[in-house]
Amino acid sequence: MSELRQDPITSEWVIVSPGRAARPKDPHGNEPASCPFCPGNEALTGEAIDQMLRPDGRWQVRAVANKFPLLASASEEPAAAPLATAGGLLLAGNGAHEVIVETPDHRGHLGTMPVADARQALAMYVRRYRALASHSRQYAQVVLFRNHGERAGTSLAHPHAQIAAVPVVSPVVRRRVASQVAYFDTHRGCGTCDALQRELQQRDRVVLQSAEFVSVAPFAAAAPYQLHVIPRRHAAGFADVDDGALDDLAQHLTRLLAALRAAAADPDYNLVVLSAPLDLVHRRATHWIIDIRPRLSTPAGFEFGAGIAVNSQLPEAAAQLMRAALRAGQAH
Ligand SMILES: [Zn+2]
Ligand SMILES: [Zn+2]
Structure with missing residues (x-):
């Protein structure tokens, strides 16, 4: 027990x-x-x-x-x-x-x-x-x-x-939600929706786009080949996914994981759905995503002591390698 x-x-x-x-x-x-x-x-x-x-x-x-x-x-x-x-x-x-x-x-x-x-x-x-x-x-x-x-x-x-x-609910999750709510109160909009628009304009870190989802190498990626799969339509929780989005996600995620497998030699990874806690009332402020974090390096003493991740790879380089792997996958 x-x-x-x-x-x-x-x-x-x-x-x-x-x-x-x-x-x-x-x-x-x-x-x-x-x-x-x-x-x-x-x-x-x-x-x-x-x-x-x-x-x-x-x-x-x-x-x-x-x-x-x-x-x-x-x-x-x-x-x-x-x-x-x-x-x-x-x-x-x-x-x-x-x-x-x-x-x-x-x-x-x-x-x-x-x-x-x-x-x-x-x-x-x-x-x-x-x-x-x-x-x-x-x-x-x-x-x-x-x-x-x-x-x-x-x-x-x-x-x-x-x-x-x-x-x-752990303090880490509460902090994530509090940041999202604070952003919403200042900007009257969802921080993830806004960040997604900026990424789509700037394009350096965009890896894959489909009708319902966009995958990016996040600006402050904590590990090599870390990826975020972001729903284009604002939704607070994973329970909000409808059938159309599921069709698109199946295709999107399969392609993304095939490219990750090709680009980084089938790395070990954790895939986590970051969704709102169940008691959440700020549904307009929070936006669920999938966070994929390959285990290509091991957090060590500095990371534990400082609480700061060290990433040996530029996320922009990860995005470029992933886009190349996706193009190569399509050529087959
Ligand atoms: Zn949003
Ligand atoms: Zn088996």
């Missing part, structure tokens, strides 16, 4: 989850026979919470409870008040943590799978996001992410995403 502890000085929350240490690790995944996410091994993950079936009746996408959850055992009760202890605030680790198995293909890759398959996986992201976000009495935020490769922290190679519902 996990618990949440709050640092009394920084107010940052930490999940203490000793059970996570026991989870199976096979990041290279050379043995599909023992892979819990492969067809035939469904008994290892238990019954699906939700699934999408192919015309032949087999599953294409499968959402299951994480066997080694960050947080678990949510009750239908509103989140309990934290307990004041000598060290700081302590909160029972109620939440949810699910795995979305994106394809039955053990060696699949979100950058190379058919767009129609990627569309199904993304549709399940939205379905599970909406389902967890509807429990706003218990949960404060829903975090959707996918870890690709060992350096990004994946423990199993089979393509999957994860979604976690958490009963608190």
Whole structure:
């Protein structure tokens, strides 16, 4: 059973989850026979919470409870008040943590799978996001992410995403929202929408454009090949994605990840949907995005001490290399 502890000085929350240490690790995944996410091994993950079936009746996408959850055992009760202890605030680790198995293909890759398959996986992201976000009495935020490769922290190679519902909002997320609201109050508009217009005019960092999304190498990218996928239409949360945007996102993301794979030799990366917390009222000020951060370097002592990232690559150079990879991909 996990618990949440709050640092009394920084107010940052930490999940203490000793059970996570026991989870199976096979990041290279050379043995599909023992892979819990492969067809035939469904008994290892238990019954699906939700699934999408192919015309032949087999599953294409499968959402299951994480066997080694960050947080678990949510009750239908509103989140309990934290307990004041000598060290700081302590909160029972109620939440949810699910795995979305994106394809039955053990060696699949979100950058190379058919767009129609990627569309199904993304549709399940939205379905599970909406389902967890509807429990706003218990949960404060829903975090959707996918870890690709060992350096990004994946423990199993089979393509999957994860979604976690958490009963608190961290100061980092609150600060992000506060900055967005402050920008809105000063400029009477969304900072992300404004930044996107400037990027589209200036073009140096624009990597890929489609009907509904624009990908850029952010001006202050914290790591080589960091990418932001930004919806052109203002929307506060991932739950707002409609079917048309999903069609476009499946195509956009597949092309982007294929180009990233080509440009940077299939780097390990974390992909995170940065969406508004569930209690958010400033829906005009906040704008959801996808943040893709390759793990090509390791944050070290300076980064921890100063709280400042060091990036060895100009984002403008990353954008140029990505555009070249996209052109080369199209030539095939
Ligand atoms: Zn597998
Ligand atoms: Zn916006």
